[in-house]
Amino acid sequence: MTRRVVITGVGIVSCLGIGAQAVGAALRQGKSGIVADPERVALGFRSPLTGRISGFDRQAYLTRKQRKTMPDCALQAYAAVEEAMGMARLSPEDVRESETGIVFGADSSCEPAIRAVDIVRASGETKAIGGSAVFGVMNSTVSMNLGCVLGARGACWTVSAACASGTLAIGQAAQLIALGQQRRILCGGAQEINWQAASSFDAIGAFSLDTADPVRASKPFDARRDGLVPSGGAAALVLEDRESAIRRNAPILGEVRGFGFASDGDKLAVPSGDGLARAIGLAMRQAGVHPEAIDYVCAHATSTPRGDAVETRVLLDVFGQARPPVSSLKSMTGHELWMAGASQAVGCVLMASQGFLAPNINFEKPDDLSAGLNIIRETIPHGPRLTLCDAAGFGGTNAALVLGFEG
Structure with missing residues (x-):
């Protein structure tokens, strides 16, 4: 037998706002968090477009000593986890139990590594880097720092699988709980939002060049789409064994009903769709x-010509005439990369709890394929009951979640 896995808390730091209420309001209103960054223009980027997090104060969290080992994305993950814990009514003692774990999706920590190298080149010695830098340069910096700050004694690790990282972290966390290996897990995804992390993507021409009006640049499924817009932050969920949540009188916001994963086993940067279809099916x-039971698809769609087309074919094949409402939150947030799948899941919880379906903004002209999808152009005033979230990443890595909000 497996245990039912429920969602009892969420938290988020996003270019749409800081905290669940702010982000939920932005999603309902169809607001964009995309800007043009003058520093990227000065540095010679092809595209200056990026999501921008406003109002996040590093000094408001933890002690100076604790913050020293935490790059922004790790501290933002802490802020998201703190909010999720509050919503779930979890105490610090609950988190320190051996059956409480941490599983986060993250796949880079560029800025601390570059900063350390710059210090060595400038000073001619490594000791000038200091003793805290090593904990910031590792891919596991988020889970490592969270585990030590919160005193976690259960699972504590990072899932690194490109843009499927956040979805896979949630799915793996749900598996651990369903199998009885953990009672609850703080999970999610985090992505640094600096130019250093974006430079290699800009080099391969992955970003939109539609810079005339930044808020209209990210346009998933639209015929005019010309590339993604990078973004980031952190999104967190508390997953818990349902019986444990009921005993604690915790709010049950939703349930992880299904989790699937699969790989294309083909090209590094060009999706085939085969793995995504199998992940969704699983x-x-x-x-x-x-398929007819799914009443909302929170799509991965990043606003790239090839990626959106492949995903559209998969969704058309999977759902056929069912045609559930579809939107990509990346039309507002840009592509939050390693965090994206966790951001989708949190977004779905917010839509369910606040009673709406978010629009796919900037969708004005469908192409021959996307014309077959039921793309949400305007906010729908009722929440989802059964949602599919899908994710795809470099290396042909794919994942999908089915989330239920039926009580």
Whole structure:
């Protein structure tokens, strides 16, 4: 037997706002968090477009000593986890139990590594780097720092799988709980939002060059799409064994009904769609639902010509005539990369709890494929009951979640 896995808390730091209320309001209103960054223009970037987090104060969290080992994305993950814990009514003692774990999706920590190298080149010695830098340069910096700050004694690790990292972290956390290996897990994803992390993507021409009006640059599924817009932050969920949540009288915000994963086994940067289709199929089979039961698809769609086309074909094949409402939150947030899947999941919880379906803004002209999808152009005033979230990443890594909000 497996245990039912429920969501009892969420938290988020995003270019749409800081905290669940602010981000939920932005999603409902169809607001964009995309700007043009003058520093990227000065540095010679092809595209200056980026999500921008406003109002996040590093000094407001933890002690100076604790912050020293934490790059911005790790501290933002802490802020998101802190909010999720509060919503879930979790005490610090609850988190220090051996059956409480941390699993986060993250796949880079560029800025601390570059800063350390610059110090060595400028000073001619390594000791000038200091003793805290090593903990910031590792891919596991988020889970490592969270685990020590919160005193976690259960699972504590990072899932690194490109843009499927956040989705896979949630799915793996749900598996650990369903199997009885953990009672609850703080999970999610984090992504640094600096130019250093974006430079190699800019080099391969992955970003949109539609810079005339930044808020209109990210346009998933639209025929005019010309590339993604980088973004980041952190999103967190508290997953918990349902019986444990009921005993604690915790709010049950939703349930992880199904989780699927699969790989293309083909090209590094060009998706085939095969793995994504199998991941979605596996998630729905585990949930025990047919395509007709899904009443909302929170799509991965990043606003790239090839990626969106492949995903569209998969969704058309999977859902056929069912045509559930579809939107990509990346039309507002840009592509939050390693955090994206966790951001989608948090977004779905917010839509369910606040009673709406978010629009796919900037969708004005469908192409021959996307014309077959039921793309949400305006906010729908009711929440989802059964949602599919899908994710795809470099290396042909794919993941999908089925989330239920039926009580």
